[in-house]
Amino acid sequence: MFPDLSSTLQAIFRWFHIIAGITWIGHLYFFNFVNTPFQGGLPKELKPQVNPPLVLRALYFFRWGAMWTFLFGLALFYLIYIQGGAIRDAEGHLSHRAMWILFGALLGTIMWFNVWFVIWPRQKKILGAMLGGPAAPPEAAPQAALASKINTYLSGPMLWGMIAGSHVNLWDMNIGTLVVALVLGLGLIHGLYARSRKVPTAL
Numbered sequence: 001m002f003p004d005l006s007s008t009l010q011a012i013f014r015w016f017h018i019i020a021g022i023t024w025i026g027h028l029y030f031f032n033f034v035n036t037p038f039q040g041g042l043p044k045e046l047k048p049q050v051n052p053p054l055v056l057r058a059l060y061f062f063r064w065g066a067m068w069t070f071l072f073g074l075a076l077f078y079l080i081y082i083q084g085g086a087i088r089d090a091e092g093h094l095s096h097r098a099m100w101i102l103f104g105a106l107l108g109t110i111m112w113f114n115v116w117f118v119i120w121p122r123q124k125k126i127l128g129a130m131l132g133g134p135a136a137p138p139e140a141a142p143q144a145a146l147a148s149k150i151n152t153y154l155s156g157p158m159l160w161g162m163i164a165g166s167h168v169n170l171w172d173m174n175i176g177t178l179v180v181a182l183v184l185g186l187g188l189i190h191g192l193y194a195r196s197r198k199v200p201t202a203l
Contacts, residue, residue: 010079017072024065024115025155027058032152033196036145041201048130059123066115073105097165099173103181104161111151111158118147152193156185 003011035055042050081087081098089095122144125136160181164173 006079010076013072013075017069017076020065020068020072023061024069027062027065028151028155030058031148033192037196052127052130056127059120063115063120066112070112073108077105096172100161100164104158107154107158107161111154114147114151119144153186153189156189157181160185
């Protein structure tokens with residue numbers, strides 16, 4: 001027997017949410033831990049040949065991964081927390097599971113906004129200039145880089161918020177567990193940034 005419609009939709013939406021999330025965050029990490037150090041050593045004259053075909057392809061999966069992660073996340077939130085009632089505990093208060101998901105969703109929404117309304121518009125101008133279009137404003141590259149770095153740091157605690165709800169008995173949300181989530185999430189990303197600058201590029 002098949003499960004009820006809501007359970008079936010939850011499974012399908014969760015699958016797409018995870019696939020899209022892997023695509024999005026994977027490209028985010030590629031840009032910050034691989035491409036940024038690579039660009040630092042790439043001769044300036046080669047950038048117009050290398051960057052548009054590489055970065056435009058990567059940005060396509062990056063931004064649409066973000067969009068579909070966001071949309072399927074909203075659908076899941078409605079099915080589980082609004083329609084399914086998980087947003088409240090037995091006493092009618094906001095549940096700890098919902099608190100963690102809302103924490104993760106808040107960070108994820110900031111990240112989605114940065115992708116579509118900060119990073120992508122500025123990257124279009126930068127890459128357009130490389131392809132012979134008008135010169136990009138001088139602030140475009142630093143603004144896009146800052147938004148991308150913010151997203152990378154937010155991804156650590158965001159992912160913690162997404163999984164903590166499944167361990168609600170161990171991870172009730174309080175100031176202590178929130179600090180743990182922030183320290184572990186931000187610390188991991190900081191460590192990855194430090195390591196990305198030391199990865200050997202020769203055998």
